[in-house]
Amino acid sequence: xxxxxxxxxxxxxxxxxNLDDSGLVLLYVDRTVLNEYTSPQxxxxxxxxxxxxWNPRAALMVVDHVNPTAARRVRAMPDDASTxxxxxxxxxxxxxxxxxxxxxxxxxxxxxxxxxxxxxVMPGMVIAAGDSHxxxxxxxxxxxxxxxxxxxxxxxxTSTVRYRRLKTMRxxxxxxxxxxxxxxxxxxxxxxxxxxxxxxxxxxxxxSGPVVSDMSVEGRIVMSIMIVExxxxxxxxAPDQKVLDYLKGRPRSPKGExxxxxxxSWLTLSSDPAAKFDREVTLDISEVAPLVxxxxxxxxxxxxxxxxxxxxxxxxxxxxxxxxxxxxxxxxTPGTSIQSVPIDFAFIGSCTNARIEDLRDAAEIFRGRRxxxxxxxxxxxxxxxxxxxxxxxGLAKVFTDAGVExxxxxxxxxxxxxxxxxxxxxxxxxxxxRNFEGRQGPGARTHLMSPAMVxxxxxxxxxxxxxxxxxxxxx
Amino acid sequence: MMPFDQxxxxxxxxxAPNVDTDVIMPKMFLKGVDRSGLGEGAFNLLRFSGGxxxxxxxxxxxxxxxxxxxxxxxxxxxxxxxxxxxxxxQQLGIRALIGTSFAGIFDDNCANNGLLTIxxxxxxVTALASVIADxxxxxxAVDLAAQTIRFDCGRRRMPFEIEPARKEAFLTGRDxxxxxxxxxxxxxxxxxxxxxxxxxxF
Numbered sequence: 055x056x057x058x059x060x061x062x063x064x065x066x067x068x069x070x071x072n073l074d075d076s077g078l079v080l081l082y083v084d085r086t087v088l089n090e091y092t093s094p095q096x097x098x099x100x101x102x103x104x105x106x107x108w109n110p111r112a113a114l115m116v117v118d119h120v121n122p123t124a125a126r127r128v129r130a131m132p133d134d135a136s137t138x139x140x141x142x143x144x145x146x147x148x149x150x151x152x153x154x155x156x157x158x159x160x161x162x163x164x165x166x167x168x169x170x171x172x173x174x175v176m177p178g179m180v181i182a183a184g185d186s187h188x189x190x191x192x193x194x195x196x197x198x199x200x201x202x203x204x205x206x207x208x209x210x211x212t213s214t215v216r217y218r219r220l221k222t223m224r225x226x227x228x229x230x231x232x233x234x235x236x237x238x239x240x241x242x243x244x245x246x247x248x249x250x251x252x253x254x255x256x257x258x259x260x261x262s263g264p265v266v267s268d269m270s271v272e273g274r275i276v277m278s279i280m281i282v283e284x285x286x287x288x289x290x291x292a293p294d295q296k297v298l299d300y301l302k303g304r305p306r307s308p309k310g311e312x313x314x315x316x317x318x319s320w321l322t323l324s325s326d327p328a329a330k331f332d333r334e335v336t337l338d339i340s341e342v343a344p345l346v347x348x349x350x351x352x353x354x355x356x357x358x359x360x361x362x363x364x365x366x367x368x369x370x371x372x373x374x375x376x377x378x379x380x381x382x383x384x385x386x387t388p389g390t391s392i393q394s395v396p397i398d399f400a401f402i403g404s405c406t407n408a409r410i411e412d413l414r415d416a417a418e419i420f421r422g423r424r425x426x427x428x429x430x431x432x433x434x435x436x437x438x439x440x441x442x443x444x445x446x447x448g449l450a451k452v453f454t455d456a457g458v459e460x461x462x463x464x465x466x467x468x469x470x471x472x473x474x475x476x477x478x479x480x481x482x483x484x485x486x487x488r489n490f491e492g493r494q495g496p497g498a499r500t501h502l503m504s505p506a507m508v509x510x511x512x513x514x515x516x517x518x519x520x521x522x523x524x525x526x527x528x529x
Numbered sequence: 530m531m532p533f534d535q536x537x538x539x540x541x542x543x544x545a546p547n548v549d550t551d552v553i554m555p556k557m558f559l560k561g562v563d564r565s566g567l568g569e570g571a572f573n574l575l576r577f578s579g580g581x582x583x584x585x586x587x588x589x590x591x592x593x594x595x596x597x598x599x600x601x602x603x604x605x606x607x608x609x610x611x612x613x614x615x616x617x618x619q620q621l622g623i624r625a626l627i628g629t630s631f632a633g634i635f636d637d638n639c640a641n642n643g644l645l646t647i648x649x650x651x652x653x654v655t656a657l658a659s660v661i662a663d664x665x666x667x668x669x670a671v672d673l674a675a676q677t678i679r680f681d682c683g684r685r686r687m688p689f690e691i692e693p694a695r696k697e698a699f700l701t702g703r704d705x706x707x708x709x710x711x712x713x714x715x716x717x718x719x720x721x722x723x724x725x726x727x728x729x730x731f
Contacts, residue, residue, distance in 0.1 A: 076693065092612070098562065135560035139560055184610060201634065201637070202641065204642065251546075252632075255630060315729070372602055469551070488551070488609075490549045492551060
């Protein structure tokens with residue numbers, strides 16, 4: 055057999071049948087996670103057609119997008135629409151027999167944090183879910199990707215999706231240890247700014263190289279999620295001992311002899327050495343600095359030491375116009391040092407950057423410091439379990455001592471579907487993945503960066519090179 | 530889904546790159562449990578300002594209000610998976626999008642709802658956009674069966690490519706779930722093999 059990529063192997067292992075002779079297949083999907091805002095119309099569709107869920111045991115339902123994150127958790131949603139969405143979600147779970155983590159469940163959290171925490175994500179799986187950041191699961195050697203509501207309904211009714219094989223892109227990260235102050239977030243943001251917001255559109259991405267091997271599983275999740283902002287339609291990373299160590303003993307991980315069989319199988323999952331990729335991208339991470347976005351597309355990013363770029367550098371007229379519009383929306387002038395830009399708000403949260411390692415990074419900066427006057431800072435842990443762990447490790451106290459609001463879990467200000475919304479014109483240092491116009495509230499201005507960089511901005515009151523606060527003298 | 534055969538009407542140019550689904554359908558319109566009211570949501574923060582129509586937005590301008598096609602820039606529909614973006618465009622009367630590239634999830638969502646996406650090389654998209662910028666020449670017809678776009682008041686015509694299975698699905702407005710369930714026995718057989726090979730997944 056010809057040499058194959060890991061992506062091809064995962065697809066091949068899940069083809070139920072061909073649907074035509076041009077590569078359209080019926081692909082078996084092992085797992086999904088459902089949220090309250092992209093699933094209602096799928097369940098309504100099942101009801102209208104009198105259809106059942108093919109395999110209810112393969113799905114998990116978690117409230118994460120619309121719930122408040124106030125410190126005291128209550129069952130009630132703050133408004134009628136959210137109440138109706140959550141009530142309908144619970145009703146669907148009951149009626150179709152799907153496991154459901156409600157807002158008071160100690161396992162509740164952002165779907166992409168919860169599913170791995172519970173051991174529901176395993177190498178070799180195909181996991182399609184109704185949220186674009188479902189590429190998270192690629193970090194475990196599963197093929198993860200996002201689907202819309204119609205495909206959720208199709209999946210629920212059939213355990214399959216109609217699927218057309220993607221082109222493959224290998225992103226090889228070379229170099230040794232990440233430079234001082236550089237996190238997986240900075241590395242993936244560097245890739246995105248190099249290949250562009252559509253650089254991986256139509257591709258399944260495999261991350262590889264010594265940097266990936268050295269990186270924690272949580273770091274790999276950050277990259278797997280964020281590369282969606284370059285258009286990646288699927289992500290895989292070959293599983294290794296670190297993945298096994300992460301999964302062992304999780305509530306839904308296999309146990310005993312079954313674990314031994316599974317683990318042995320998982321370690322065989324990798325691209326063949328001679329496998330050909332449609333596109334190869336190589337990045338030497340020794341060239342990477344902490345990054346921050348200046349615009350309204352995730353590829354509009356610069357090193358924190360740089361100045362806001364001038365749109366005249368863009369040759370293509372439509373791109374120049376887009377850059378000018380972005381600067382106008384962001385209230386920035388070309389040539390300004392990005393480190394001179396003051397912020398109103400600091401947000402540490404989201405599926406991208408609200409796991410325990412992210413909170414440790416942020417706490418390192420907040421420890422012994424205070425949030426700057428005039429800045430509001432909140433930390434929204436990725437799950438209720440992450441919250442509990444951060445409290446056990448003393449991180450929560452570091453945050454509250456620094457004047458940071460310590461919240462309950464949810465998607466929160468990543469997309470601001472709940473009541474965590476910025477006011478027009480407010481500027482936010484954000485550990486999230488999207489800086490689109492209006493994303494954090496109409497007229498709100500978002501600068502994407504790593505959690506440590508957000509913490510640095512919170513304590514100085516302006517966008518700041520985190521390296522100036524790391525390991526140096528304290529205020 | 531809504532079938533697509535021949536549609537003729539006005540096209541509006543929207544050539545910015547990377548128009549994301551947050552812009553197409555802002556979060557305030559995502560709290561329903563059905564598909565209603567999304568026409569109001571489509572491009573809401575661009576279409577309206579202070580409760581009034583924003584005159585700078587193309588679909589508020591004379592000659593473009595009744596557009597049924599959008600001619601768009603690269604990577605249209607990037608970002609969030611929210612299918613509400615597609616439902617909203619359809620409720621606004623948009624039947625097809627013509628551009629160089631579409632974001633993956635968005636493109637699948639369009640196909641699942643009968644909103645036709647047509648990918649052309651950049652020169653052709655630019656040519657089409659420059660013709661429809663002239664309101665007196667803004668008359669476009671898409672014929673899916675013939676795979677042609679007629680524009681410039683019938684004076685010009687260009688072909689487009691579409692995969693046969695996709696074309697057939699658009700023409701017939703097929704219920705994909707019903708057609709997949711025809712293969713229910715194959716799914717069950719696959720499941721049995723898959724379970725034998727990887728029992729820990731079940």
